[in-house]
Amino acid sequence: MSLDLVQMVLFTIVTASTPLLLAATGELVAERAGVLNLGVEGMMVLGAALGFAAAVESGSTLVGALAGIAAGIALAGLFALLTIGLAANQVASGLALTILGLGLSGLVGAPYIGLKREAAPHLHLPLLSDLPGIGRLVFGQDAFVYAAALLVAGVWVFLWRTRAGLALRAIGDDHAATHGLGLPVRRVRLLAVLFGGGCAGLGGAYLSLAYTPFWAPAMTAGRGWIALALVVFASWRLGRLVAGALLFGGATVLQLHAQAAGIGLPGQALSALPYLATILALVILSLGRRAGGSTAPASLGRVFIPPR
Amino acid sequence: MRLDLAPRPRRSRLMEALSPALAFALAVAIGGLAVAAMGRSPAAAFAIYFVAPLTEFWSLQEVALKAAPLALIATGLAFCYRANLWNIGAEGQFVIGGLAGGCIAVATHGIEGGPLGTSWILPAMLAAGTLAGMAYALIPAILRVALGVSEILTSLMLVYVAELLLDYLVRGPLRDPAGYNFPQSVGFDDAARLAPLIEGENLHAGVLIALAVVLLAVVVLSRTLFGFRVRVVGAAPRAARFAGFSEARLTLAAFAVSGGAAGLAGIAEVAGRIGQLQPSISPGYGFTAIIVAFLGRLSPIGIALASLVIALTTIGAEGAQIALKLPLDLTRAFQGLLLALVLGADVLARYRVRLVPGGRAA
Numbered sequence: 001m002s003l004d005l006v007q008m009v010l011f012t013i014v015t016a017s018t019p020l021l022l023a024a025t026g027e028l029v030a031e032r033a034g035v036l037n038l039g040v041e042g043m044m045v046l047g048a049a050l051g052f053a054a055a056v057e058s059g060s061t062l063v064g065a066l067a068g069i070a071a072g073i074a075l076a077g078l079f080a081l082l083t084i085g086l087a088a089n090q091v092a093s094g095l096a097l098t099i100l101g102l103g104l105s106g107l108v109g110a111p112y113i114g115l116k117r118e119a120a121p122h123l124h125l126p127l128l129s130d131l132p133g134i135g136r137l138v139f140g141q142d143a144f145v146y147a148a149a150l151l152v153a154g155v156w157v158f159l160w161r162t163r164a165g166l167a168l169r170a171i172g173d174d175h176a177a178t179h180g181l182g183l184p185v186r187r188v189r190l191l192a193v194l195f196g197g198g199c200a201g202l203g204g205a206y207l208s209l210a211y212t213p214f215w216a217p218a219m220t221a222g223r224g225w226i227a228l229a230l231v232v233f234a235s236w237r238l239g240r241l242v243a244g245a246l247l248f249g250g251a252t253v254l255q256l257h258a259q260a261a262g263i264g265l266p267g268q269a270l271s272a273l274p275y276l277a278t279i280l281a282l283v284i285l286s287l288g289r290r291a292g293g294s295t296a297p298a299s300l301g302r303v304f305i306p307p308r
Numbered sequence: 309m310r311l312d313l314a315p316r317p318r319r320s321r322l323m324e325a326l327s328p329a330l331a332f333a334l335a336v337a338i339g340g341l342a343v344a345a346m347g348r349s350p351a352a353a354f355a356i357y358f359v360a361p362l363t364e365f366w367s368l369q370e371v372a373l374k375a376a377p378l379a380l381i382a383t384g385l386a387f388c389y390r391a392n393l394w395n396i397g398a399e400g401q402f403v404i405g406g407l408a409g410g411c412i413a414v415a416t417h418g419i420e421g422g423p424l425g426t427s428w429i430l431p432a433m434l435a436a437g438t439l440a441g442m443a444y445a446l447i448p449a450i451l452r453v454a455l456g457v458s459e460i461l462t463s464l465m466l467v468y469v470a471e472l473l474l475d476y477l478v479r480g481p482l483r484d485p486a487g488y489n490f491p492q493s494v495g496f497d498d499a500a501r502l503a504p505l506i507e508g509e510n511l512h513a514g515v516l517i518a519l520a521v522v523l524l525a526v527v528v529l530s531r532t533l534f535g536f537r538v539r540v541v542g543a544a545p546r547a548a549r550f551a552g553f554s555e556a557r558l559t560l561a562a563f564a565v566s567g568g569a570a571g572l573a574g575i576a577e578v579a580g581r582i583g584q585l586q587p588s589i590s591p592g593y594g595f596t597a598i599i600v601a602f603l604g605r606l607s608p609i610g611i612a613l614a615s616l617v618i619a620l621t622t623i624g625a626e627g628a629q630i631a632l633k634l635p636l637d638l639t640r641a642f643q644g645l646l647l648a649l650v651l652g653a654d655v656l657a658r659y660r661v662r663l664v665p666g667g668r669a670a
Contacts, residue, residue: 085311088651091394100644106637229461268476275465286455
């Protein structure tokens with residue numbers, strides 16, 4: 001295999017990983033704060049629809065991306081109202097969010113089915129992008145990919161190098177004790193959930209603005225759920241999350257290449273690959289973790305009602 | 309301003325009954341605003357959604373036919389959700405049930421029948437569908453019990469796998485050889501179909517199956533040790549552990565019940581309304597049933613009522629699409645909103661809610 005071909009394959013893997021990485025990073029922050037939001041798929045798909053609609057209307061990819069983020073935040077706000085404000089069950093509320101997001105995205109996106117846009121432009125730095133091997137990989141991605149990288153770095157610094165990040169993690173581990181210490185449990189959770197929503201919305205917008213520059217109903221195809229699985233797979237750690245996202249991006253790309261190459265397996269079997277891989281990854285992970293016990297934030301999924 | 313929740317000493321019965329109705333009214337009001345925003349008359353839309361389907365015999369049948377699988381699946385799911393187990397893959401269990409039962413119909417297509425005649429085919433199909441749904445639901449249950457893998461994610465991933473398997477089979481091995489290359493199986497023989505209840509009408513025996521399962525669930529939940537365990541584990545997990553209830557066995561049983569119900573719903577749909585296998589056999593029944601389960605407050609009777617309400621809006625949506633050109637997705641958004649509101653309104657049964665002016669949120 002030539003150097004350029006390797007670069008091409010790695011390039012598409014990064015592209016396929018980016019929406020997963022965006023959504024999963026946001027969810028990781030929310031879960032670290034103790035909130036399990038199963039509505040990632042809904043926030044993503046609405047971000048994809050609204051992002052595409054806004055981009056077509058305004059002619060600007062940036063406006064589209066911002067609209068996608070706003071869509072995710074809006075749905076996350078509803079989730080926060082239910083689970084943090086009204087102490088509703090987090091699992092069921094997340095499911096409601098996904099169903100609502102799928103319905104709304106259908107409504108918003110209906111007039112835009114069949115329309116095409118130019119995909120988000122790729123960076124081109126004269127000399128650097130033409131470097132053999134790594135030129136395009138490092139210097140030729142679209143803005144979303146760099147945004148995702150910056151986001152992950154920023155979240156890492158925030159969670160593990162700042163006081164506020166420490167407070168957020170502590171709240172996820174023991175909401176009663178942190179409340180006793182005077183930390184604003186519900187406000188931190190609200191912000192973490194909204195942040196997660198914005199990331200999921202951006203991940204969705206990436207799909208309809210850069211990955212496949214058109215809108216199709218339910219085009220997220222379960223990526224929101226895979227992002228959720230990634231957080232578990234990564235044991236709530238960012239480094240493993242990046243590795244996991246690349247792994248799953250790789251599985252997606254592999255499946256596409258295998259389909260194109262027409263290797264004896266039916267297309268449906270290959271399409272099932274990412275889902276089966278998710279299950280397999282969760283199984284392998286839990287096998288490895290059996291000795292050490294669970295690494296999940298201890299308050300994850302539990303409703304907090306401040307005592308008076 | 310600050311939202312203050314004070315736990316009630318016990319759940320308010322009144323609020324428990326009122327909160328779904330309140331949520332429904334609120335969802336309808338918001339839906340009405342959305343319709344008005346789309347430039348249509350909300351009054352006309354309400355008439356088409358909620359009244360028109362009730363005025364004609366054929367549309368009443370359609371409501372019952374849509375409600376039956378929803379009630380069946382949601383009743384099964386209630387066993388899981390009550391025990392705080394999250395089977396959200398009922399859609400996949402439905403598909404596998406329909407597929408497994410459908411395979412028997414395809415395999416026996418055109419046979420004359422041996423000493424037993426052909427009367428065994430339909431019962432065998434129903435049994436196969438139920439068992440296949442059960443087995444499929446047991447995959448996430450076993451992974452959870454044995455390895456602690458989240459049942460939420462695995463049960464959902466298996467939905468995609470089931471849909472792809474069905475798609476592959478009806479385009480490949482199960483395709484009707486005389487079907488002009490359409491991706492569908494042969495049409496089932498009469499012996500492999502659920503008979504219409506009234507000659508020449510659509511209403512089939514699947515409705516009676518759903519009704520029977522709902523009644524059975526009422527008895528099981530309120531009168532058996534298994535039902536008692538499900539309720540205790542959900543309401544007071546610590547008490548259940550002290551009482552020595554095996555969490556593993558309960559997990560397996562609850563998943564088997566919900567998967568079996570979903571599988572039965574799947575084969576009833578295939579043997580009833582559809583009459584053959586197609587690339588898609590469900591308009592999302594497994595997911596809609598989650599809404600039905602919560603709208604019905606996880607009780608079988610409530611679920612039966614909720615399934616009728618949701619079925620009504622679904623049939624109404626088809627009418628509204630034709631008469632007012634309102635998109636079908638409006639109904640899906642409405643149902644998602646309804647579920648969100650039902651969950652939110654539940655707070656009224658568990659807490660006294662007060663808005664305290666001033667003060668910062670804690």
